[in-house]
C-alpha cells in the first residue's frame with residue numbers, strides 16, 4: 466500500500482483521501498501517527514483533519530492516555546454515526562444487501578434467495594427494495610455510495626453484469642446505471658473475487674502484504690490477485706479465472722468449453738453431488754446420518770476420521786491443490802487467503818490445502834506459500850461489496 470503523501474500544491478484532495486484511508490483502515494489514530502506515516506507536516510495534517518471532522522468524515526474519540534511525555538493525543542476515528550456505504554453482493558443463489566461502516570463492519574443486512582423464477586427485472590427490483598429499506602432505517606444522508614460485487618463475468622468499467630453461467634438466463638444487466646437512476650447514489654461494480662481481495666487488502670489479513678491471492682470457492686472457483694500492491698484483473702478485467710484451470714484434458718466438458726476444469730470437480734455443488742453419490746453406495750459413514758449433507762458435515766466427519774469423508778476430502782483437496790499450484794507457479798504470491806463458502810472449512814482445511822499445494826509447487830520447499838482463511842471468512846464478498854466503494858473514496862473524495 467502506498468502511504469506516502471506529497472507536500473505540494475494541487476494535491477490536497479489526494480492527501481485528504483490518503484488520511485481518510487489511514488484512519489478508516491485503522492492504520493493511524495492520531496495526528497502524529499498520520500504525519501509520521503505520510504511524511505506530511507504536522508500543520509498540513511492538522512488542517513486536513515480539521516476539514517475532515519468538519520465535513521463529518523472522521524470524528525475525535527477518547528484521549529489516548531498511554532503517552533509518556535507531553536500532552537495526551539486525541540484519538541481519531543471514522544465518523545461512524547454519519548458515514549455508511551451500501552454493499553450489494555450478488556451470488557448465484559442469493560443476494561445480500563448490507564449497510565457497511567467505514568471500518569468495514571456490517572451494520573445491517575438483508576438477504577434473499579435466488580431461483581429460476583428470477584429474471585433481471587425481478588432481481589433489480591428486489592435489490593432496490595432492500596436498499597430502500599436500509600436507507601430508510603439507517604438514514605439516507607449517511608450513505609456515500611453503493612458497491613456491487615457480483616459473480617463474473619462483469620464489465621466493471623461500464624457497470625454491467627455480462628453473462629454468468631447458470632444464472633437463470635439473466636445477462637447484460639446495466640446494474641450501475643439502473644441503481645444510480647433509482648437511488649441518486651453513485652454505484653460501482655466489481656466481480657466478487659476482486660471485491661473480496663480488496664477487502665482483504667484494505668481491512669483484512671492482506672494489509673501490508675503486496676503479493677497475495679484470494680481464492681473464493683463456492684458455486685464457482687475464482688481468484689482475486691493483489692500483485693505489487695495493486696489489484697490485478699488483466700487487460701480485459703477477466704483475470705483470476707482459476708476455476709478454469711484444467712486438470713484433465715479428457716475430463717468432462719466445462720461451461721467454458723474446455724474439458725476437465727477444476728470447477729467441474731471442486732465447485733461446492735459439484736463436489737457435494739459426488740459426495741452424496743458416494744455416501745449412497747457406502748456401507749457405514751457418519752455422512753449417512755445426515756438427511757441433507759452439507760460441505761461442513763463432510764469437513765466435520767473427515768476431522769472425526771470417518772473413512773468415507775476422509776477419502777472424498779483427501780481427493781477434493783488433492784484436485785484443488787493441483788489446480789491452485791498451477792496458478793500459483795505463474796503468479797508466485799506470499800500467501801493465499803481462502804474465502805467464500807469454503808471458508809467454513811477453517812484452519813483444518815487451510816492447513817491441509819497448504820501442505821498439498823506446497824508439495825506440488827516448483828519452489829515449494831524453499832519458498833512455502835502460506836494458506837489461511839480470509840479475515841472475513843464466508844462474508845468476504847459481502848464486506849467486499851462495501852469496500853469497493855470505500856476504496857474509491859480512498860483515491861479521491863467525491
Ligand SMILES: [Zn+2]
Pocket residue numbers: 708709710719720721722723726728
Ligand atoms: Zn472451464
